[in-house]
Amino acid sequence: MQLRLLDHRFFQRSIRTRLPFKFGVQVLEEVPLAQLEIRVETPDGRQEIGRAGDLLVPKWFEKNPDTTPSEDSAALADSVKAAVELGDQLTATAGPHPVFDITEVLRIERVGHRDHRNADVLVRGFGVAMVERALIDAACRIAGTSFDQAIRSDLLGFTARRLLPEVDEWSPAMLPSRRDRLPVRHTIGMLDPLTEEDVSPGERVDDGLPQTLAEDVRRYGIRRFKIKICGDRSRDEPRLRSIATVVARHAVGDTVFTLDGNEQCLDLDALAGMLEDLSRAADTGPLIENLALVEQPLPRRDTFDSEHRSGLERLSRIAPVIIDEADTDARAFRRALDAGYAGVSVKACKGVFRAVANRGLVETVRARGGIAFQSGEDLTNLGSIPLQQDLCLQATLGVSDVERNGHHYFRGLDHLGDEVAHGLVRAMPHLYTLDGDLPSLKIEQGTVDLRDLVDETGFGGPLGLMSAAADSE
Structure with missing residues (x-):
């Protein structure tokens, strides 16, 4: 066309x-x-x-x-x-x-x-x-x-x-069937309270939605977690210990963790050393054992520098390392694989065609006996349009799970207005629900159901539109 x-x-x-x-x-x-x-x-x-x-x-x-x-x-x-x-x-x-x-x-x-x-x-x-x-x-x-x-x-x-x-001749026609459900990986930001005891009365958000990690796990049945770290062991280590304790106490079933350095971990050997030590501790051993990946530890400008190769190799023995912010252009994933990384994030805001081409590179590398994968990550996608289009992309690429955090940091679909938000709940009852009287993303047993979305006409199915009252063009 x-x-x-x-x-x-x-x-x-x-x-x-x-x-x-x-x-x-x-x-x-x-x-x-x-x-x-x-x-x-x-x-x-x-x-x-x-x-x-x-x-x-x-x-x-x-x-x-x-x-x-x-x-x-x-x-x-x-x-x-x-x-x-x-x-x-x-x-x-x-x-x-x-x-x-x-x-x-x-x-x-x-x-x-x-x-x-x-x-x-x-x-x-x-x-x-x-x-x-x-x-x-x-x-x-x-x-x-x-x-x-x-x-x-x-x-x-x-x-x-x-x-x-x-x-070469790889095409998206070779992809396996798209997914109609995806496990949610819950973001744990660096300021997020872990338990009710971490929230002072003046900080309590009384809007009926979860505020702490423990509340999110209980409400949504979350078992997969993405933890933000900062590269400072004096802050990261106690934080990881606390998170491990909360998850062990509240999560039911097998758990999966990822770490996101957001370009702040300048010393890969130091990061690997901390994780090695935590792997030997009784409270944090399960977290490291179930660590699926480490995301973008180095600043993007330094990501492919050979001086970091030994530290990257040491870190990769603990968990595969992927790029995110360093995924700046169509050749970035290829450079990453050559430098010793194993994967790349998928975010619609970086480009749909690029993400699909990267899936072709994954299949090409695997066919030659190598290791390569894509991981579904989030830059705070909100319903309706950003969330639905990104979920369609993730479902087609068949990622194992997807980080979602817009539902946690923002109040449901409030930004769309009542008529649009309630219309989305009626149009897509598998994807959205009424949490009390608040239209929100529907997460059950740690999973989002995409059946209202992936086979519908358009990129993202029925889209709830934001009013143009704040036109800024």
Whole structure:
């Protein structure tokens, strides 16, 4: 299918967290939620609007200490506007093209052959990824098909080897059947209280939702956990001991853990040494034994430096190490594998086609006897559009579980308004539920049910739209 961009709208609204979320150097308490709408047309005159959305999260895409969070969010918004305006110009000049062709030109123009260590590469790629998702959504809705069906067919014009030549003839048609349920891996931020005793009366959030780790485990049946660490043993070690104790007391069944360094662990040998010591302790031994991966310990600029190879090898003997923030461009996963890493995160905000091509690289490496995998991670995806589109991508790629934290740090679907939020509960009762009178993500026995989503028309199925009252274009 070939598309021409006709016009677009981009708007955002500032929303507040119900709990502060500390990851890396940032404490998130208020952030803009953005929505992009692109109207497209096929050569035979069919028109449709495709949509995408994301939080404009500061201090993740670019961690510049000299900029404010509002400046970071504005840079992400500007990236989206630059990408969509370039798409408008491209198809106005060259005519309709397949979605993949359009987004490839945008990627080359906006990211191109920039040094992958440049601080703004992820920012530039974010705008392209937003346009990519909106165009995928439009194409799926015109064709009356789901994302899973579209990516496995030729609807979007996608060819993995154009991004990664070494995948050769691999195509998404070779993927196993998409998943219709995914276990949730719960984020434990660095400020998150673990038990009720950690919450002072003045800090208690009386909104009926879980606030502590123990409450989340009991409410949702969580058994998989992602723990934020900071690279300072004096803070990380007691925190890990406390988390291990709480999980052992409250979680039922087998547990899985991952650690996220968020680029703060400058000494891999020191990190490995701490984990080795914890593996020998009775209280933390089970946590290390069930450690599935360590995510992005090094700063992105240092991720592939050979001087860290011995520390990476030592850490990898404890658990596989994956990249996240260092996944800046189409060749990043290949560089990571060559440097000794085992995996890469999947986040729709970094690019859908890139994630699918990376799955092809996983299969290629495995076919040659190597080790490679993808891990479903989260940059605080909120319902409706960001959450649903990301879940569709994760389900198609068949990740083993997926980190989700938007439901924890934000209050359900409040940001969409009552009519839209309750409409989503009615339209997708497997995915959303009423928690009291609050429309929220539905997590039962630690799992999200995707049956309302993965086979529905469009990228993300029925999308609940944010009002354009805060139009900022």
